[in-house]
Amino acid sequence: MSGCCDGNVERYKELQAYIDGLPDKKGRLIGVLHKAQGIFGYLPREVQEFIAGALGLSVAKVYGVVKFYSFFTMVPKGKFPISVCLGTACYVRGADDIVSEVEKILGITVGQVTPDGLFSLDTLRCVGACGLAPVMIVAGRVFGRMKPSDVEGIIAEYRAKAGDSEKDKACEGVCCHG
Amino acid sequence: MINLNIDGKYVKVPKGATILDAAKQLGIEIPTLCHLDLHDLGVVNKAASCRICVVEVKGRRNLAPACATPVTEGMEVHTNTMRVLNARKTVLELLLSDHPKDCLTCAKSGQCDLQDLAERFCLRENRYEGGAQSTYKKDVSPAIARDMDKCIMCRRCETMCNDVQTVGALSGVNRGFNAVVAPAFDMPLEESVCTFCGQCVAVCPTGALVERDYSWQVIEAIADPDKVVVVQTAPAVRAALGECFGMEPGTLVTGKMASALRQMGFNYVFDTDFAADLTIMEEGAELLDRITRFLSGDKSVRLPILTSCCPAWVKFFEHQYPDLLDVPSTAKSPQQMFGAIAKNYLAEKLGIPREKLVVVSVMPCLAKKYECARPEFAVNGNPDVDISITTRELAHLIKRANIDFMSLPEGDFDSPLGESTGAAVIFGTTGGVIEAATRTAVEWLTGKPLDDVNFTALRGLEGCREAKLKVGDLELHIGIAHELGNARKLLDSIRAGTVEPFHAIEIMACPGGCIGGGGQPYHHGEMEIIRKRAQAIYREDEGKTRRKSHENPDIIKLYEEYLGKPLGEKSHHLLHTHYFKRHKI
Structure with a gap:
């Protein structure tokens, strides 16, 4: 497995341990894919081949399930994944304008990642916060009653965060945080 | 037994039967x-995804799919009410709204289940015209062509590929209008784990999966004055070709x-049966060699x-079994043995270079198209078999040539690659290859002629079979599997050591063997057709004067004149091959 050799050894080990811990391998594909996406951040071809081998399924079957559920992705997500809810309530309150605004600011379309790897954009169906419609989620944080004009500020905030953590990295081992 | 009433008629059916069974x-x-229900072969596709079979069941709010709804006591079913007919019409209109309307140039035209239904329902317009149309890339391999825009997601191909054959090349991917059946990562079929058995094509109700058609190349070759064109026909073809001309299966x-x-x-009309006899000489000799070495203690x-x-x-x-590559016989298939002999022995006899000779094979099979394109079966880029066409393609060629098939006289094959025995004919059905090998191996082992050449214990349509034959002091343990899923079962049990060791095993990929091949006239789920083809094969065998491969006079002559002896140096070079490890995706 080529994926095993490019610094992913620990991740594959973790996935293997999870699979080994299953009482029964039958009917576990979706759970395993969920776990794998949690570990790797996405489901590249090598990971799918690994899972097929470990569960005794055909690679085609695994791929079929990955392609059916919109939750699963073969494209790595950004550091700050953005999801815009397109459920009925959000949609009627202008969620598509939010999507367009994000696309415009980031220069990507739904399903893509920015070249710097910071942001990815997806849409989803109802997060159960219809009272806050339209809703946008960035890296797990929910922003409610969104207006297109709010988007720029939120993205700038996360960009700044990314900058900070880069600085953190730069000082690592030197001291600073006094 | 369950009693129910369908369209005012009473019927009694076993528990577990569906409304469809009862109606039938x-x-x-x-x-x-x-x-799709090939019951005897254990092939059932019950996706209930198309909804064309819906019926009204009294007391049930919604319509029920007849194919997947079990009968219950006292059930009252109506199959042709206005509500039912209206629902069927809607289903059909929706299916057609996302289906290309290129019936005139579609390879499945005239054999298409969807086209038949549109005709049966007198669809003259479509209320849903102009709906979304998928545009999936076409995928053409040496054997199978996929046009997923014509896929109606019935999942029959998946049932064949995954459940019956356990190949696992296909899976439903994506959703909605983008949903198709595809190999992993949408890779071309040719790069996948697909075996080209063609069973997906055999059951596809539309033109989504068809054979790669090479019939025009045959016309071109025949028209080329610089070429000598020879043809070989596989045993299973003669038992099915008539169906394309309205003859009884x-x-x-x-x-x-x-x-x-x-x-x-x-230029020459030859017979793959000749090469089947040759295969028995080589494979039989190999079997004998392995058994005698084994008995003398060679571990x-x-x-x-x-x-x-x-x-x-x-x-x-x-x-699937890259660790077992040294277990199968190294003998080439009859198609390839024929090609090797034609391009060497025959070309020499005719005094022409191999490049001038075009070998066409007529096969019940799609994998043969792939096989003849395997690089190890070519010399300097010139393949031993140039073109492989199916039984269906041959029927089309005959029709295109304005030949009235029904009134044709009984012709004969040419010499020297046209003579064959009954043993070769039965290659076309499950159990036939091993019976043919047994006829020869037993005579070679005992040195005595057989009293009865019919080894009926080896015949039948059961998926996995075994038989024990007493040969002198030895009890030959023989296994037979048809359909690759059954082959897998047998191999796995051998690996696990849960079965008594076998001496020889015959495996054919298709249901019933080659008679049920992916290149045969479409059976449309009628199992009886495959059974009748098998009977025809055994009839042909019985009608032959010679029924043991090693008694074929032209085979004897071929060894005397050219090959020397089975497993000899020349045989090894021309008639044997080797296998390759392949990935599992």
Whole structure:
């Protein structure tokens, strides 16, 4: 497995341990894919081949399930994944304008990642916060009653965060945080 | 037993039967599309995804799919109410709204279940015209062409590929209008684990999966004055070709087929059966060699020997059992043995270079198209077999050549590659290759002629069979599997050591063997057709004066004049091959 050799050894080990811990391998594909996406951040071809081998399924079957559920992705997500809810309530309150605004600011379309790897954009169906419609989620944080004009500020905030953590990295081992 | 009433008629059916089964018993033909039931072979597709078979059940709010709804006591079913007919019409209109309307140029035209239904329902307009149309890339491999825009997601191909054959090349991917059946990562079929058995094509109700058609190349070759074009016909073709001309399934058309091929302009009309006899000489000798070495205590001998005539089976074990590559016989398939002999022995006899000779094969098979394109079966880029066409393609060629097939005289094959025995004919059905090998091996082992050449214990349509034959002091343990899923079961049990060791195992990829091949006239789920083809094959065998491969006079002559002896140096070079490890995706 080529994926095993490019610094992913620990991740594959973790996935293997999870699979080994299953009482029964039958009917576990979706759970395993969920776990794998949690570990790797996405489901590249090598990971799918690994899972097929470990569960005794055909690679085609695994791929079929990955392609059916919109939750699963073969494209790595950004550091700050953005999801815009397109459920009925959000949609009627202008969620598509939010999507367009994000696309415009980031220069990507739904399903893509920015070249710097910071942001990815997806849409989803109802997060159960219809009272806050339209809703946008960035890296797990929910922003409610969104207006297109709010988007720029939120993205700038996360960009700044990314900058900070880069600085953190730069000082690592030197001291600073006094 | 369960009592129910369908369209006012009472019927009694066993518990667990579906409404569709019960209706069939009454002679009520409920239309189906995704449904497929080759019961005797254990092949059932019950996706209930197309909804064309819906019926009204009294007391039930919604319509019920007849193919997947079990009967209950006292059930009252109506199959042709206005509500039902309206629902069926809607289903059909929706299916057609996302289906290309290129019936005139579609390879499945005239054989298409969807087209038949549109005709049956007198669809003259479509209320949903102009809906979304998928535009999936077309995928053409050497054997199978996929046009997923024509896929109606019945999942029959998936049932064949994953459940019956356990190949696992296909899966439903994506959703909605983008949903298709595809190999992993949407890779071309050719790069996948696909064995080209063609069973997906055999059951596809539309033109989504069809064979790669090479019939025009045949016309071009025949028209080329610089070429000498020879044809070989596989045993299973003669038992099915007649169906394409409206003849009863199981009608033997050997003589008419030879006449048709001659009229089409082939320079020589030969028979793959000749090469099947040759295969038995080599495979039989190999079997005998392994058994005698084994009996004399040679521990390095690999038993059981597995037959290697079926190219789908060969590709299957290359992908699925790469650690067992030294177990199958190294003998080439009859198609490739024929090609090697034609391009060497025959070309020499005719005094022409191999490049001038075009070898066409007519096969019940799609994997043969792939097999003849395998690089190891070519010399300096010139393949031993140039073009492989199916039974269906041959029927089209005959029709295109304005030949009235029914009134053709009984012709004969040419010499020297046209003579064959009954042992070769039965290659076309499950159990036939091993019976043919047994006829020869037993005589060679005992040195005495057989009292009875009919080894009926080896016949039948059960998926996995075994038989024990007493040969002198030895008890030969023989296994037979048809369909790759059954082959897998047998191999796994051998690996696990849960079965008594076998000496020899015959494996054919298709249901019923080659008679049920992916290149045969479409059976449309009628199992009886495959059974009748098998009977025809055994009839042809019984009608032959010679029924043991080693008694074929032209085979004897070939060894005397050219090859020397079975497993000899020349045989090894021309008639044997080797296998490759392949990935499992």
